[in-house]
Amino acid sequence: MDWKRDWKLVVTTVVVLIVFYFVPMDGSRITGATTEALALVQWYVRDHMFMGLLPALFIAGAISAFISKGAIMRYLGAHASKFVSYAVASVSGCVLAVCSCTILPLFAGIYSRGAGLGPATTFLYAGPAINVIAIFLTARVLGAQLGVARAVGAIVFSVVIGLVMHLVFLKEETARAQKHLAEPPPETERPLRQGLAMFVTSVAVLAFANWHGHGGGVSGAIAHIKWPLTAAASLLMGVHLVRWFNVRVWAVVGVAAVVTILVFALPGNHLVPFLVGMAGLVVLAATGNSEMNDWLEGAWDLARDILPLLFVGILIVGAVLGRPDHEGLIPSAWVAGLVGDNSIASNLVAAVASGLMYFCTMTEIPIVQGLMGAGMAKGPALAFLLAGPAVSLPNILILRSIVGTKKTVVYLVLVLTMASLTGAIYGLLAR
Numbered sequence: 366m367d368w369k370r371d372w373k374l375v376v377t378t379v380v381v382l383i384v385f386y387f388v389p390m391d392g393s394r395i396t397g398a399t400t401e402a403l404a405l406v407q408w409y410v411r412d413h414m415f416m417g418l419l420p421a422l423f424i425a426g427a428i429s430a431f432i433s434k435g436a437i438m439r440y441l442g443a444h445a446s447k448f449v450s451y452a453v454a455s456v457s458g459c460v461l462a463v464c465s466c467t468i469l470p471l472f473a474g475i476y477s478r479g480a481g482l483g484p485a486t487t488f489l490y491a492g493p494a495i496n497v498i499a500i501f502l503t504a505r506v507l508g509a510q511l512g513v514a515r516a517v518g519a520i521v522f523s524v525v526i527g528l529v530m531h532l533v534f535l536k537e538e539t540a541r542a543q544k545h546l547a548e549p550p551p552e553t554e555r556p557l558r559q560g561l562a563m564f565v566t567s568v569a570v571l572a573f574a575n576w577h578g579h580g581g582g583v584s585g586a587i588a589h590i591k592w593p594l595t596a597a598a599s600l601l602m603g604v605h606l607v608r609w610f611n612v613r614v615w616a617v618v619g620v621a622a623v624v625t626i627l628v629f630a631l632p633g634n635h636l637v638p639f640l641v642g643m644a645g646l647v648v649l650a651a652t653g654n655s656e657m658n659d660w661l662e663g664a665w666d667l668a669r670d671i672l673p674l675l676f677v678g679i680l681i682v683g684a685v686l687g688r689p690d691h692e693g694l695i696p697s698a699w700v701a702g703l704v705g706d707n708s709i710a711s712n713l714v715a716a717v718a719s720g721l722m723y724f725c726t727m728t729e730i731p732i733v734q735g736l737m738g739a740g741m742a743k744g745p746a747l748a749f750l751l752a753g754p755a756v757s758l759p760n761i762l763i764l765r766s767i768v769g770t771k772k773t774v775v776y777l778v779l780v781l782t783m784a785s786l787t788g789a790i791y792g793l794l795a796r
Contacts, residue, residue, distance in 0.1 A: 398684045398694045405683030405723065406676060415640055417467045420571040422671075423646065425474035426664030427567055430656055432478065432560035441480035441488075444542055447528075454484040455491045455523050465723075465760040466675055468492035470667045473767050482538050482768070483531030486776060489764075491523040493754040499730065503750065506730050510795060511743065515750045518787050522751060526779050533775055559609045566605060569598035574639060592635055599624075599642060611654055620645030671763050678759025682723045704736065707744035707792025709785060715745035716784040719753030720777070723760075729753045744792020752784035 428437075441450050468489060476485040500519070504512020531538060573595040576588055587594070603621060606612040620642065627638040650661035687693030703714045719729070732753075733746050741749075756777060765773040 394692075394694060397692055398687070401687040401691055401693045402680045402683035404691070405688050406679050408688065409679055409723075413464060413467065415636060415643075416574045417464065417571070418470070418675075419643060420567070420574070421467045421470045422664045422668050423643075423660075424564065424567040424571060425470035425667050426660045426662070427560075427563050428471070428474035429478060429663035430660040431563050432557070436557045436560065437475055437478040437480050441475060441484040442542055445481070445484070450481065450484040451487050451524050451527055454480075454487040454527065455495065455520070457488055457491075465493045465755055465757045466671075466763065469671060469760065469763050469767070470664075472764075473667055473671075474663075476767065479542070481531060481542065482534055482772070483527040485527075486530045487523045487527030489776075490526050490755050490780070491519075494519040494751065495523060499754070503730055506734055507737070507746070511747060511750075514747050514787075514791050514795075518747065518751050518784075518791075522755075522780070522783055522787075525783070526776070529779055530772070530776060534772065559605070562605055562609075563602065566598050566602040570595055570602065573598060574635075595639075596628075606649065610657060612649055612657070616649055616652075620649065670766055674762040674766060675759045678757070678762045679723055682721065682758050686718075686722050702740075704745035704749075705740045705742055707742045707789060709789050711742060711745045712748040712785040712788035712792070713781070715741070715748040715788065716752040716781045719749040720756040720781055721758050722753060723757040742792055743795045744788040744790075746788075747791045748784040748788030751787060752780055756780050 439445060440453050471492070472485055472489045475488065476482070480488075495516075500512055500516045503515050573587075573591050576591045600621065603612075603617040607614050607617055623645065624638045624642045627641055628635075631637055647661065650657045683693065685693050685695055704711045704718075729750055733741070733749055736749070737743075737746055761773060761777060764776065768776075
């Protein structure tokens with residue numbers, strides 16, 4: 366037997382046999398798991414696909430088409446100032462407030478353009494984990510102590526995980542950076558301010574369209590006017606397209622007019638105007654100059670690579686663990702029963718369970734609230750909050766296709782280990 370050739374087959378076979386040995390096979394459980402798998406995919410498509418993932422794909426395409434490789438390497442490359450690169454990565458990530466899968470196209474965009482693995486990984490973790498609104502909501506619902514612990518843990522995690530990834534793969538990253546530097550510069554390079562302007566306006570559209578405000582204050586005020594802000598950011602993007610990318614004024618005005626008519630014709634229905642605006646952007650890119658074509662091609666390349674793995678991962682998660690407050694093959698009571706103390710084992714179970722689940726940002730808060738009501742200790746609660754938003758089974762599958770198995774495993778081990786240890790320490794201190 367050739368172990369080097371067949372080890373994956375052996376491991377897969379063992380896992381399948383274990384699953385079929387232990388999984389409850391009563392009819393209602395299997396039917397429920399199938400329903401949960403399909404329902405989780407439907408939930409993702411309705412709540413995240415059109416206003417979350419699709420805009421993220423376009424932003425990633427814009428990174429590859431409009432922001433030069435030299436600019437990426439200057440601020441996020443392996444040889445950039447560590448203070449600047451990690452500060453830029455963490456801040457850029459935390460302003461997005463997206464889920465663990467929506468951040469992946471953006472990560473792929475900056476990584477493929479020459480960003481160092483360390484800063485890129487910091488960006489990857491910061492996007493879903495350092496969500497300012499979710500942290501405030503954690504403090505409000507679960508207590509100020511847990512909210513502060515989550516904020517400090519997530520901020521420290523993002524930088525530490527990035528630095529460790531950089532050190533572990535230092536030799537490989539150095540060679541990769543040299544390869545990027547050796548590539549000849551393009552004949553014409555768009556000014557950085559123009560590329561950044563397109564990036565910022567695209568991110569503004571994504572952020573405002575997905576803004577979830579809770580209560581009063583600034584967050585609630587922004588939530589009240591999120592769609593006018595989204596429209597303003599979209600209009601500014603149209604101005605950039607006309608000024609810098611040779612898109613005809615009448616084409617941009619035509620798309621804007623159709624979207625405006627739909628807004629007034631379908632009051633309260635924001636999805637249809639948003640999708641029509643996205644479709645108009647696709648048409649503008651497809652009929653524009655070569656740069657615009659590159660934008661569309663970059664977005665499509667990522668979509669082709671990411672979407673199949675995403676849906677496979679969501680189906681598996683739905684079947685095995687179900688949606689929040691719903692049962693999959695594994696009863697939620699099993700998980701709740703394993704996280705009732707602050708031991709390393711309980712924290713590791715909480716981190717692994719949350720890392721396999723898939724839920725949108727801020728959904729983790731009511732999940733933890735329910736688990737704490739069922740007996741979850743404070744340490745595992747923090748471990749769940751630190752690991753869950755940043756990783757998921759779909760996230761792992763897609764990340765592996767971008768950076769390879771070894772880097773994905775190291776990233777996952779870092780997130781789960783740090784979340785478990787932090788939860789255990791917090792559990793001891795919070796008694």
